[in-house]
Amino acid sequence: MTINSNRRVNIVIVGGGSAGIATAASILKRNKTLSLAIIDPSEDHYYQPGWTMVGGGAFSAEFTHRKEKDLIPNRALWIKPAVASFDPDNNAVMTADGQEISYDVLIVCPGIKLDWAAIKGLPEALGKNGVTSNYRFDLAPYTYRLVKDMTRGRALFTQPPMPIKCAGAPQKSMYLSCSKWQKNGVLDDIDVQFHNSGAVLFGVSEYVPALMEYVELYNAHLNFESTLVAVDGEAQIATFEQRHGEDIRHVEERFDMIHVVPPQTAPDFIRSSPLAAENGFVDVDQATLRHSKYANIFSLGDACSAPNAKTMAAARKQAPVVAVNALAALEGKAPVADYDGYGSCPLTVERGKIILAEFGYGGKLLPSFPNWLIDGTRPSRLSWLLKDTILPPVYWHGMLKGREWMVKPHRIGAE
Template sequence: MPPSSSPQPLRHHDVVVIGAGAAGIAVTASLLKRRGDLDIAIVDPAETHSYQPGWTMVGGGVFPAAVTRRPMADVIPHKASWYAVDAASIDPVAGEVVLGDGRRLGYTRLVVAPGLVIDWGAIEGLEQTLGQHGVTSNYRFDLAPYTWSQVQSLERGRAVFTQPPMPIKCAGAPQKAMYLSCDHWRRQGRLGDIDVSFCNAGQVLFGVPDYVPALEHYIERYGIETAFGQRLVAVDGPSRTARFAVSDENGEQEVERPFDMLHVVPPQKAPAFIATSSLANEAGWLDLDPETLQHVRYPAVFGLGDASGTANAKTAAAVRKQAPVVAENLLASLGEMPLPAAYLGYGSCPLTVERGRIVLAEFGYGGTLQPTFPRWVNDGTQASRLAWWLKAKQLPWLYWNAMLKGHEWLARPARRD
C-alpha cells in the first residue's frame, strides 16, 4: 500500500524501536524487564525472525535450516506494540517516525536497530545465478542448505570463497564457510583433489592479530590459497567464472577465476533511510557515541546493532552486550540523569575451523581482547572443543531463551567514570 497523500494522525509511544532483529528484540526485552509499564512500539515488516549465526552451521551440515527461524509473532515481547511495516523516514527534530504506509509515530525516545543491507546487486550477474551453477552464500536462509549440498557433491575441482570490503556482518563468516567445507572434504578424502582459494578484498586474514596464527595453521592444513586485495565484481554462473578487481602497487586490474563452487559474501551497507538522513555519519552509518550508544547530535535517539557506525564487530554477540547499555542509558535519559552504562566494543566471532573445534575470538574496540572465560578454561587464541560445544549446543538456546527475553547473563555493562 503506498503512503497516503494526506497526513496521518500521530500516535505517540514512550519508546519506538525500529527493527525486530536480534538488536531490536533484545533491547525491547531489556527495557521491559526494567520498566514493565513502558509503552514500546516495534517497527518491522518481517514475518519471521532468524538466528543468523546458525546459517554457517547450516552451510556446514551441522544444523537444519528450520531450527534457525521462528515466526516473528513468537519473539516480539507481548507488552510491545508491533507495527508490521517498514520505517520510511525519521524526523529527529520533530521526534517522529514515518512508516511506509503513511502512519506517523511520535516518540519520547527512539532506538534505531534496523540491521544492515546485504547488497546482492552490487556484484554483476550474482542475483541471476544464486542457488545454481555452484554459486551460493551462507548469508541467506534459503541458500545455506545449497552450500551444504554443494560441499557434499563436490568431488574435485575449484572452490572459491570471497570476502568483500569491511564493514560486514560477522567478519569471520566468510572463513567459517571455507574451513567447514575443507574439513568435510578432508574427512571424505577429497581435499587433495579440490583447489581452495580465499579471495579477500582486505589485506589481512583477520583484523585482530592475536587470532591469526591459529587461523594460519588451518590455512596451511587445508592447503588454501590466500589472495588478498581481490574484490569480487562479477559472476557468470553458466560459464562458472568469477571476475575480481585486484589492487596492488600498480593500481587496479581485473582477473578471472574459474570455479566449480563459489561461496559469495556481497558488500554490505546501511539502510537508505538512515544513510540519507541527518542521523548518519560520513559513511552512512548511524552516528553514535561509541560508549553510551546515544546519538551524537540527537539525545533522544539511541542505536545498536549492525546499522551502527561504532567500530565494533557487527555480530549478535555485540548486540548481547549493547542491549543492556542502551536500556540503562535510555531509562536514565528519561529521568534526566547522567548516562551510567558503557559499551566497550565487545564482539565475538566463533571461528569454526573444523567440525568440533572453534577459535573463539572475543575482542573490543582497538582489538583489545575481552575473553569471557579465564585462559585456563578456554584459550580463545587456540582452537578448542569447549568453544565448539558453546557455539553448537549452548548459544542457540541462550539466544532464543535468554537474550531475546531480557536475561542478560554475562552481559552486565561497564560503568562510566
Template sequence: MTTLNQNATASGTEDARGRPDITADVVVIGGGSAGIGVVASLLKRAPDLQITLIEPNDQHYYQPAWTLVGGGAYDARKTVRPMSHVIPRGATWIKAAVVEVLPNGKRLKLSNGKSVAYRNLIVCPGLRLAWEKIEGLEQTLGKNGVTSNYRYDLCAYTWQLVQGLRKGKALFSQPGMPIKCAGAPQKALYLSCDHWQKSGVLQNMQVEFNLAGAALFGVPAFVPPLMKYIEKYQAQLVFGSNLVKVDGPSRTAWFESKDEHGAVIRQAKTFDMLHVVPAQVAPDFIRTSLLADAAGWCEVDPGTLQHSRYPDVFALGDVCSTSNAKTAAAARKQIVVVAENLMAARDNQPMPLRYDGYGSCPLTVEKGKVVLAEFGYGGKLLPTFPLDATVARKSAWFLKARFLPWFYWNGMLKGREWLTKLSKVG
C-alpha cells in the first residue's frame, strides 16, 4: 500500500495547463466496510489494477458490534484497527477528504487543496450522523445519562448506564428512515431490558421506545416475534414521536408528534437514561453534487449499482439511493456486484450481476439469542439458512457475536466473497 499524506508538498488544484495534481485509474471514495471490501475484491480479480483510495481517517471500525458493546457482550477495543492495517496491498491511499465531486470533468477536489482525475469512480463514503438536528444533544452526549451506540466512544457508556440503573425511566429513540442498521435502536432497548430483567430490577424501570415511524420494523414478518419481546420487557411503544431537543442537566427530552388534525405538538419527558439515534444524511459533498438524487443520496440503478446518469461511476454502501437496509451485510453483496459490473463495463461488456436488495439485521432480542432478519427489495425474505427466520436462536447469536466479527476482518475486508450468490442480469 502506498500512502499519499494530505500534507504532501505539491500545491494548487491544477497546474497552469489545467492538469490535475493526481491522475488515477479507479478511485474509491471511502475506507469503510464498502470501500475496503470493494478494493480487495477488485484487486482479487485484477491484481495489476491501479486503485486509489481516498479516506481521511486513521482508524477503521467494525460498527455492527457496537450494539453488543452497549449490552455488555463485546469489548469495544476489538472493533477498531488502524486504517493502514486494513487497506489492501496494491492500493494507493490518499489521506484526505473529498470536498467536491465534478463528474462532468471526472474530477475530485480534496481537503488538501489537490485535485484528482479518474477513469472510474466508486462512491462509498457512508453517511453522516446529523447530531446537530437535535437541539442541545451535542453538548450532553456521553454524560447526564445521554448515550448512543452509534458512536465508538459512547457505546461503552451505554453499558455503564445500564449497569448503574436500578430504577427510573429509560427512553430510547429512533428517527425517520433511512438510517444505518435500522434495527440498532431497538437492539439497544432489548439488551438493556434483558440485563435489567436478569438483575431483578426490570419491574422498577419505565422503558419507552419513541419511534418517528409507524411500525416497529419495516418487514412485517418480523413484527410479531419482536412484539413478544416488547411485551416481555413491558416496554411502551410511542409511534410518530421524533426526538428534537435534549437538556442533559435537567434530564429532559422533547419529542414532536402530530395530533389527529396534523398539528405538531411537542412533549417534554424526563429520563434517567436516554439512548439517542440521530437523523442520518448523505455527506455534504455528495448531497450537493450532480451525483445526488432529490433526497441527496448517490443515484444509482438499484440492480447494477451503476450511476443513473454517469456510466463511469458506481456506488455502494450507505450512500446509495437504493431502498435496501443500510447494513454491512448489504455492502457485502454490493461489493461483488460493483466489482463484477465495473470490470465488465471497463471491457465494454454487458454487466453480469444484479443486486437483489439483500440486507441483514441480526436483532439481538436478548443476550444469547438473535432473530436473524434477512430480506431484500420489497421486504422479500432472503434467509441464508433453511430455518424459520422469525425465531430467536442461540445459533444466530453465535453468528452475530463470534463468527461475523472474525469473518469481517479476515474475510470481507480480504476479498473473500463467501455466501454472496447473486442474480445474473437478464
C-alpha cells in the first residue's frame, strides 16, 4: 500500500519481529476499528529460538523462516522504510525516506543490535575456518556441519557481557555439540572450553547444579571473566581479555572450531533518541512497560530497558500487557496490566533433554507447569518435546495471531 508523506494512525509499532507482530495481533483482536501501522524494513521473519536447534542438528534452517508479508496482521498497515528518528513531543516518527507518521500511541520493539564488529577480525572470519555462530540464520547450519565433522581438536564457545538475547544460548550450543561428540565417540579427543564474560555459569542459581553436572559430564573447561576481543580466522587464534582480580591480561587460544556470540546493544536509532535510558534501551517502567516520561509510548522485547531476560518467551508474556495498556492509553487512561519479568530459557543440555529455566524479576522461579510434570531445575524429556514439537506452532499459530495461550494479561491489583 502506498502512503502519503504525512500520515496519522492510532497506533504505530516500530518493529515487526516477535514482539511487534504479537502486540499488533493482540491489539487488533480487541479492537478491529482502530488504525495501526507496523514499521519494519525486513522482508523476512525468523523464529530465532530455533537457531540453537539448527546448530544442534534438530531443525532445518528453513523451518525457522517465514516471509514477513505473510505474518503482518490483515488490518495492519506495513510501512517498510526504516525509522530514522522520533519526535515524541509532537507524537511523530520519521522514516528514512522522509515520511512523517503521526500517532496517538507509539509502541517501540525493534529488537537488539548484534555488534559483530566489536570483536576485531570477527566479521571477515565468520562462516569459514571453523568460525561460526548460531546467532545468524545463515551460520547455524555451519555450526552443525562443523560439529558433525569434528573428531579431535579444540572447540571454544564464548559469551559476551550482558545484556544479550537468550542468556543461555551460548552454553546451549556447547551442550548440544558435546552431546553429538559423545554420541559419535569422539568427545574424549576434543578440548571443550567455555569462555564467559560473566562471573557465573547462569544468573539464576537454582539451575546451576544441574548445568554443572553436564559441564562435568562433557569435561568442559569453564573460564569466567574471559571476554573474546579478537579472532584471527586464518590462523585459527582467538584472543581473550581475562580478569583475575585487579589483573587484566590478554590470552591467545588456538581453536579448530569457535562458536561466537557477539556483544549486543540497543539499536543505534534508539540509543541516539529521546526515548533512551542511560543504558541506551527504551526507558520504561518495568511493570507497565510504559515510557518513564511519555505516557503514550510503550516498549517491549529486546529493545526495552526492563531488567528481564531477553527471550522470545518474555516478549510473548509482554505483548498482551502492552496491548491492553496501549488501548487504555488511547482512551486517556492509566495502565491496567503489569508484567512480572517472566522469561524462559530452555537449556538444551543434551539431544533429547532440556532444563526448562523459567523465572521473573529478581530471579524468582515462575514455572508454568506443576513440579510433578516438569521440574524445571532438572533435565527433562518432556521439556525437549515442548521446545522441539510444541513451541514452534505455538509461536507461528498462537503468539503471532494474538492467541494468548497461558499469557493472558495480569490486571494490576489482581491476585
